[in-house]
Amino acid sequence: MTAFLIRRTLGAIAVMWAVATLVFFMLRLVPGDPIAAMLADAAGPEAEAALRAKLGLDQPLVVQYGLWMWNALQGDLGASIYGSNQPVRTILAEALPRTMSLALLSFLVAVVIAVPAGIISATRRNTPADAAVSLGAFLGLSMPDFWLAILLIIVFAANLQWLPAIGYVPLSESFWGWLEHLILPSIAVGTAFSAIIARMIRSSLLEVLKADYMRTAKAKGLKERAMLWGHAMPNAMIPVVTVVGIAFALLISGAVVVENVFAIKGLGRVLIGGIQARDYPVVQGAILVISAFFVFSNLLVDMLYGALDPRIRYD
Known part of the structure; x- marks a missing residue:
């Protein structure tokens, strides 16, 4: 039973990692830009670039994924990109x-x-x-x-x-x-x-x-x-x-x-x-x-x- 629980626990960790990875990259494939939705139509490219840099969305996807995964392993799931940046x-x-x-x-x-x-x-x-x-x-x-x-x-x-x-x-x-x-x-x-x-x-x-x-x-x-x-x-x-x-x-x-x-x-x-x-x-x-x-x-x-x-x- 102990060996079974160890195998299943390791398998569960692998499944959760796979789910987190798929969700992270598939969300980026969904049409639409959260930055454009957050800013008014009159906002210029400078404001858009500043907000994108503030939220860390200006970095390559691989870097964003690595940072998010590292923080998640430490219990930090990030903060909402809307409202008052409330922690997830x-x-x-x-x-x-x-x-x-x-x-x-x-x-x-x-x-x-x-x-x-x-x-x-x-x-x-x-x-x-x-x-x-x-x-x-x-x-x-x-x-x-x-x-x-x-x-x-x-x-x-x-x-x-x-x-x-x-x-x-x-x-x-x-x-x-x-x-x-x-x-x-x-x-x-x-x-x-x-x-x-x-x-x-x-x-x-x-x-x-x-x-x-x-x-x-x-x-x-x-x-x-x-x-x-x-x-x-x-x-x-x-x-x-x-x-x-x-x-x-x-x-x-x-x-x-x-x-x-x-x-x-x-x-x-x-x-x-x-x-x-x-x-x-x-x-x-x-x-x-x-x-x-x-x-x-x-x-x-x-x-x-x-x-x-x-x-x-x-x-």
């Missing part, structure tokens, strides 16, 4: 807790809905309960998250006035304020993911329930609950864990549309705003953080494989 670390530090909070609560909503729904659908195949779960999963996958978000705002914020419609309150200020501002967005985001996970649990569990060892356990007189939780679920969870890991990483990357609907300035909104403004340091820093979460999620999934199935070894 500060921008990400403000946005990341909001996205993490939304992702964790959305993930919790998805799991709470999906696990019982998937088990009921698999153990009661071709029954009204199975049909109801399948219909709910179909609706969950079909509904756009922004449409569900607007519907939740109309019902619970505008009409019933139970929950706030927009905004975000940090957890450090108020737990209940933090929670009530995230209930509606987490339901809007988690519903679609719960449908995906429920369908995967149903499919995987049905395959396991048909296995010979399950019939043998039933012939021995093992209780249905013990068969389900002691034999079926651990073996059915391998593909489910893979999907859950990918889903969580996608949640971390930011539910951009839902964040905009609820006016939550999370990582997704920061990334989209940076791309639209050609703010190179912000985009590079945001993608680096997102790629780190994807790599960490994949590593965690690989480690869970061995915990769920003792037959899996990393030799």
Whole structure:
């Protein structure tokens, strides 16, 4: 296991370096010049050259890349080239807790809905309960998250006035304020993911329930609950864990549309705003953080494989 973790850690570092390198050079290929966008049309070549030199954009690309990579290794992701030159670390530090909070609560909503729904659908195949779960999963996958978000705002914020419609309150200020501002967005985001996970649990569990060892356990007189939780679920969870890991990483990357609907300035909104403004340091820093979460999620999934199935070894 130790050798496996070392190999995967080195591989993760290589992946993040490759992602950072690709993003750095591909951003420079996007049409448009941030200097021209920042300056007024009346600005002369002298002002443009001075600003380009101030931001370090007058140097060759290789030099810019080397400086940025060296600073990134020391934890310095640069500063935004717009506004007050705010450090990228500060921008990400403000946005990341909001996205993490939304992702964790959305993930919790998805799991709470999906696990019982998937088990009921698999153990009661071709029954009204199975049909109801399948219909709910179909609706969950079909509904756009922004449409569900607007519907939740109309019902619970505008009409019933139970929950706030927009905004975000940090957890450090108020737990209940933090929670009530995230209930509606987490339901809007988690519903679609719960449908995906429920369908995967149903499919995987049905395959396991048909296995010979399950019939043998039933012939021995093992209780249905013990068969389900002691034999079926651990073996059915391998593909489910893979999907859950990918889903969580996608949640971390930011539910951009839902964040905009609820006016939550999370990582997704920061990334989209940076791309639209050609703010190179912000985009590079945001993608680096997102790629780190994807790599960490994949590593965690690989480690869970061995915990769920003792037959899996990393030799």
